[in-house]
Amino acid sequence: MRILAFQWASGLLVAAGVSALSAPMDEPIKPLPSTLKQDPARAEIGRLLFHDARLSANGKVACVSCHDTTKGGSDGRDRSIGFGGALTGVHAPTVFNAAFNFKQFWNGRADSLEGQVDLVVQNPVEMGSRWEAVVAKVAADAKYRAAFAEAYPQGVTAANIRHAIATYERTLITPNSRFDRYLRGDSGAITANEREGYARFKRYGCVACHQGVNVGGNMFQRFGVMGDYFARRGNLTPADLGRFEVTHDEGDRYVFKVPSLRNVALRPPYFHDASAKTLEDAVDVMFRYQLGRVATQQDKALIIDFLRTLNGELEGKP
The missing domain is CATH 1.10.760.10 (Cytochrome c-like domain)
Known part of the structure; x- marks a missing residue:
């Protein structure tokens, strides 16, 4: 082999x-x-973002849409449904224990969970967003603004959004x-x-x-x-x-x-x-x-x- x-x-x-x-x-x-001991404030921001459909271009798809924590960390479908109704090319892998994978995605095109978030948000089938638009939507929310200001010195940025979601995903073991x-x-x-x-x-x-x-x-x-x-x-x-x-x-x-x-x-x-x-x-x-x-x-x-x-x-x- x-x-x-x-x-x-x-x-x-x-x-x-x-x-x-x-x-x-x-x-x-x-x-x-038993735990990877993530920063709880950052993980909580990530949890909210993970469930927030505003990350997608039309507000219809969130991370949890394809990685449902009540369905083994996947969605049970042969192919997931993207923001515009198109099907993804592969079956969604589980988000559970993804922190231990040496690469992300079936073809390993991301080296980290942060990289995985980056590619999904911008994928033309999955979320179809641009980071400028995502940052603007998150920064326009007063609760997010306050939470980011408390947890991240730089506040709401694309890098911090990616990091927060990845931090939450590292708790899903x-x-x-x-x-x-x-x-x-x-x-x-x-x-x-x-x-x-x-x-x-x-x-x-x-x-x-x-x-x-x-x-x-x-x-x-x-x-x-x-x-x-x-x-x-x-x-x-x-x-x-x-x-x-x-x-x-x-x-x-x-x-x-x-x-x-x-x-x-x-x-x-x-x-x-x-x-x-x-x-x-x-x-x-x-x-x-x-x-x-x-x-x-x-x-x-x-x-x-x-x-x-x-x-x-x-x-x-x-």
């Missing part, structure tokens, strides 16, 4: 501003920290999954079947791409390592080119950021093209096109049992 980029969990935690965790050193998956508790030493947090599912997850090689604190999100990989997924699916779109859209390097054709598997059972459909409608479908595709291996139904069922242990908590609630 050709690994195109890789970053271990400890590096991700340092980049996110936290220290490495005390977790079993012999396990490729590490537990999430889902620690304390049953598997996290197991990794921290609670052997009774998962069942014997779930433990066996984890063993098979490692034995089959799933863990080669899905490891670290985010169980993914820290490398790029070709979709179709062991078979031509796109030839079989057909109807190729520009979004299917993946990382190639960013680099125009032929080696990046059909290459995507490996998604996190945290809370994966709660957020169908799956993949950038939403082609897998159930977790069972997604596991089948991974075995065929990424691993090139045949698994028994029992093996796949046990792996899915394990994946369900990755459901965490948001602000202390399941």
Whole structure:
């Protein structure tokens, strides 16, 4: 398997501003920290902006429209609906635990959450705005003006709006999954079947791409390592080119950021093209096109049992 980029969990935690965790050193998956300790005033401004449709050109779409915190951090649609009613090119990835991703978007075109906010606000399909207009709308709101003046010395600026939203997004982590508790030493947090599912997850090689604190999100990989997924699916779109859209390097054709598997059972459909409608479908595709291996139904069922242990908590609630 050709690994195109890789970053271990400890590096991700340092980049996110936290220290490495005390977790079993012999396990490729590490537990999430309980918090990333963001500035509460800035995070609250970001929360308000995240839910504010005024960031879009016509006031019809907010960040939460595509990244609903009640729907696993995504929107449950195959494609999201932009401010003008047009559909996006890919299925919206979850905002939960995005702070731990080494890049943002399926094709990794943003290096940070701030960069992701910047590109979404200006995207001609998604929000269709200009930063000058967004700053003017936010600055015209007396409550925002006061909040920004208190939290940011420069007040309302495009950079501070991006930072506030990103700060809020860094609070959207889902620690304390049953598997996290197991990794921290609670052997009774998962069942014997779930433990066996984890063993098979490692034995089959799933863990080669899905490891670290985010169980993914820290490398790029070709979709179709062991078979031509796109030839079989057909109807190729520009979004299917993946990382190639960013680099125009032929080696990046059909290459995507490996998604996190945290809370994966709660957020169908799956993949950038939403082609897998159930977790069972997604596991089948991974075995065929990424691993090139045949698994028994029992093996796949046990792996899915394990994946369900990755459901965490948001602000202390399941």
